[in-house]
Amino acid sequence: MAAAIGQLAAGARGPSRFLRCGRVLLTSGDCNRGAAGARQPQPEQQLTICRQLDGIRTIILNNPKKRNALSLRMLKSLQNDILHEAESKDLRVIIISAEGPVFSSGHDLKELTDEQSQDYHAEVFQTCAEVMMLIQKHPVPIIAKVNGLATAAGCQLVASCDIALASEKSHFATPGVNIGLFCSTPAVALGRSVPKKVALEMLFTGEPITAQEALRHGLLSRVVPEEKLEEETMKIAQKICSSSRSVVAMGKATFYRQLTQDLKGAYHLASHAMLDNLATQDGQEGITAFIQKRKPVWSHS
Amino acid sequence: MAAAIGQLAAGARGPSRFLRCGRVLLTSGDCNRGAAGARQPQPEQQLTICRQLDGIRTIILNNPKKRNALSLRMLKSLQNDILHEAESKDLRVIIISAEGPVFSSGHDLKELTDEQSQDYHAEVFQTCAEVMMLIQKHPVPIIAKVNGLATAAGCQLVASCDIALASEKSHFATPGVNIGLFCSTPAVALGRSVPKKVALEMLFTGEPITAQEALRHGLLSRVVPEEKLEEETMKIAQKICSSSRSVVAMGKATFYRQLTQDLKGAYHLASHAMLDNLATQDGQEGITAFIQKRKPVWSHS
Amino acid sequence: MAAAIGQLAAGARGPSRFLRCGRVLLTSGDCNRGAAGARQPQPEQQLTICRQLDGIRTIILNNPKKRNALSLRMLKSLQNDILHEAESKDLRVIIISAEGPVFSSGHDLKELTDEQSQDYHAEVFQTCAEVMMLIQKHPVPIIAKVNGLATAAGCQLVASCDIALASEKSHFATPGVNIGLFCSTPAVALGRSVPKKVALEMLFTGEPITAQEALRHGLLSRVVPEEKLEEETMKIAQKICSSSRSVVAMGKATFYRQLTQDLKGAYHLASHAMLDNLATQDGQEGITAFIQKRKPVWSHS
CATH class of the missing domain: 3.90.226.10 (2-enoyl-CoA Hydratase; Chain A, domain 1)
Structure with a gap:
């Protein structure tokens, strides 16, 4: 990017x-x-x-x-x-x-x-x-x-x-x-x-x-x-x-990339993006905060 | 065409x-x-x-x-x-x-x-x-x-x-x-x-x-x-x-061609079409007429 | 399928x-x-x-x-x-x-x-x-x-x-x-x-x-x-x-397949699907029933 x-x-x-x-x-x-x-x-x-x-x-x-x-x-x-x-x-x-x-x-x-x-x-x-x-x-x-x-x-x-x-x-x-x-x-x-x-x-x-x-x-x-x-x-x-900058950036890039693929290719690409997203600090922070019912604190990176 | x-x-x-x-x-x-x-x-x-x-x-x-x-x-x-x-x-x-x-x-x-x-x-x-x-x-x-x-x-x-x-x-x-x-x-x-x-x-x-x-x-x-x-x-x-036949024809052909390309390919194709359009007689006539605030006279070719 | x-x-x-x-x-x-x-x-x-x-x-x-x-x-x-x-x-x-x-x-x-x-x-x-x-x-x-x-x-x-x-x-x-x-x-x-x-x-x-x-x-x-x-x-x-199961199945599969093709490829594929559809028992039964103004009896196969 x-x-x-x-x-x-x-x-x-x-x-x-x-x-x-x-x-x-x-x-x-x-x-x-x-x-x-x-x-x-x-x-x-x-x-x-x-x-x-x-x-x-x-x-x-x-x-x-x-x-x-x-x-x-x-x-x-x-x-x-x-x-x-x-x-x-x-x-x-x-x-x-x-x-x-x-x-x-x-x-x-x-x-x-x-x-x-x-x-x-x-x-x-x-x-x-x-x-x-x-x-x-x-x-x-x-x-x-x-x-x-x-x-x-x-x-x-x-x-x-x-x-x-x-x-x-x-x-x-x-x-x-x-x-x-x-x-x-x-x-x-x-x-x-x-x-x-x-x-x-x-x-x-x-x-x-x-x-x-x-x-x-x-x-x-x-x-x-x-x-x-x-x-x-x-x-x-x-x-x-109010959202994580890095999560938004990753999401935007994935959106435009997958849109030009066939359905199988798009899901392959997007599923990997989900895994990458989960592995980021903000990915885990967001889910943890949600489960703990508190506001997330983003690192934006 | x-x-x-x-x-x-x-x-x-x-x-x-x-x-x-x-x-x-x-x-x-x-x-x-x-x-x-x-x-x-x-x-x-x-x-x-x-x-x-x-x-x-x-x-x-x-x-x-x-x-x-x-x-x-x-x-x-x-x-x-x-x-x-x-x-x-x-x-x-x-x-x-x-x-x-x-x-x-x-x-x-x-x-x-x-x-x-x-x-x-x-x-x-x-x-x-x-x-x-x-x-x-x-x-x-x-x-x-x-x-x-x-x-x-x-x-x-x-x-x-x-x-x-x-x-x-x-x-x-x-x-x-x-x-x-x-x-x-x-x-x-x-x-x-x-x-x-x-x-x-x-x-x-x-x-x-x-x-x-x-x-x-x-x-x-x-x-x-x-x-x-x-x-x-x-x-x-x-x-x-009321428009130039040749300009319309070129535009229509370009529209359908670019629509099947990826974004970069589409812009490559369409940008060249703009240059070609400009180089035609009706392309220059149209712009000249607009700047001179008169009605264009199309050659349609 | x-x-x-x-x-x-x-x-x-x-x-x-x-x-x-x-x-x-x-x-x-x-x-x-x-x-x-x-x-x-x-x-x-x-x-x-x-x-x-x-x-x-x-x-x-x-x-x-x-x-x-x-x-x-x-x-x-x-x-x-x-x-x-x-x-x-x-x-x-x-x-x-x-x-x-x-x-x-x-x-x-x-x-x-x-x-x-x-x-x-x-x-x-x-x-x-x-x-x-x-x-x-x-x-x-x-x-x-x-x-x-x-x-x-x-x-x-x-x-x-x-x-x-x-x-x-x-x-x-x-x-x-x-x-x-x-x-x-x-x-x-x-x-x-x-x-x-x-x-x-x-x-x-x-x-x-x-x-x-x-x-x-x-x-x-x-x-x-x-x-x-x-x-x-x-x-x-x-x-x-109320429709033929096999006709619907063939139509659905063709729809999704043709949609990813260019226009010429899509018509090639869909035209062959029409011919295949016509050659099925339910294809001929449907048209015959329509012409004879009676309800079709589907085999669903």
């Missing part, structure tokens, strides 16, 4: 030196952030805001004027925030949310014209795919908290998270077809989240679905009134923080 | 000579139809009606007296209508609907008794599977528009389409078990559309599910009141016609 | 000698039951009650004081009851239900402390996986009938059945994370029944979902008021009994 994350971190293009502090400094565990954008040395705008408190890291897409477009810089900023001290015991869960009425509108189209080279386009798509796959490979649960519109690669980001909550007013679409660029990479995540017919109607028409439809079809795990979104998301995050 | 379609066309048994015109002549783009049925030279009944207008081809199963049974002749007529000038720029979307209260009752059981040879039975099942797989391989989106009962291979046909709309009164069943012929081939499409337990309850009991249940479980992408079915279907079809 | 079941039966650990009769004797087809528990010779408690009438075998988890924990003895008792005369023509469908307000709370945690050897833990997980896979390999449909709470391996048991009905008041959870033992083996069945995000929210938080949520997401095929649960379950069971 650590190795996999390490590889992904190494694969992240551009300087990843964690030069600057996040704007909102809450604890010593604050995310720092890599210098964004290798090409154009930028002044001050932070594309993502990252803060961490009591084990909960919140990453906020912070470019509402550009509808939180997933430009290459934004993708790398997000990647850095996700990867930052991924193995730290102080990090237990990540929430990805956004500033403004649009969660994210997907790629920055100005980066995809023929003013940029094909190599640049390739880097955009590769970085995007890396971020999406990183979410599954990351040791802690990653939650999308959506309050508004998520389209194209923005919808892909929601589909790629482990858990996704949205407010009632949120909508989801893959409208690339409207501008002649079919949402083929968003479809990788979308087609693994919702039934084939729902995915294809979205992809072929570009029309949005409501939060309730997204819930019905599996893109979301929960829809709540807007005024409850923060509270419900925090409830889930805090619940995750 | 063209090659794949070509192979399927070559695989279509029986004369495929597009001898006759459709009954309903709307434009020069009308579907012609192959002589139906190799075995018994038939008089005049057209098992499917095919018409095309403004890029939208509508294929109507037209044997309501026999509950639109998917006889070998019907399957070949449907196959010919789907394959006819599949690569023409004038064809942008296909709608499959039906005459009468039954969308389709599945195979014609009279073709499956021991009065017919096992080779004949094999041809029926092979042709049926070819038609179902053809729908995925076809370059344009294929929409099922259901207003009534779809059972057995009729339900399979709905499950195999890219998009499926139905009226509220529609029902879906796989009742083969009642007559001692388990719906194993319909189950291929059904089991890939709805959760395992829903599929098995349908297959083991033969009992129908409602349109709302079919929507909830992923067999349909949309359920509408009967009086809105035509309008809603046309809205989707027209929306598809 | 028979061979596969035979292997599984041989794999069942502990004496499987069908020594004792079920408590509730209804017909000569009653399930007997193997001596439960190799380790501690037990006095009289029967962990499962098994009865059979008119082709319908009902297996009742019968340790409500221990919340029907799936101890090794319980798992073996369940396994024996499922395997008992699996190939008998008198057996047509199996219903798994439970005594008391908890369907099953999953593994017996006292068996998973370090007071037991790792070999013992391994046997628990292996037996559990065998029981779950046995359900798919079994020739007759197996229905979960849930009236209460199903958690951890208890939830896995529901997810593993072919069909699952529950009363409105039922709940489902995978709370292992709370006691430091992530529900990785339950996740094998759960992750194949519900969308990824729903599974992960359940696994990461341990929080229960309602019966309606379980239905929406595919864990159940039907939810009914508590007072209708028996009637609705029996309706399905009786409907299955």
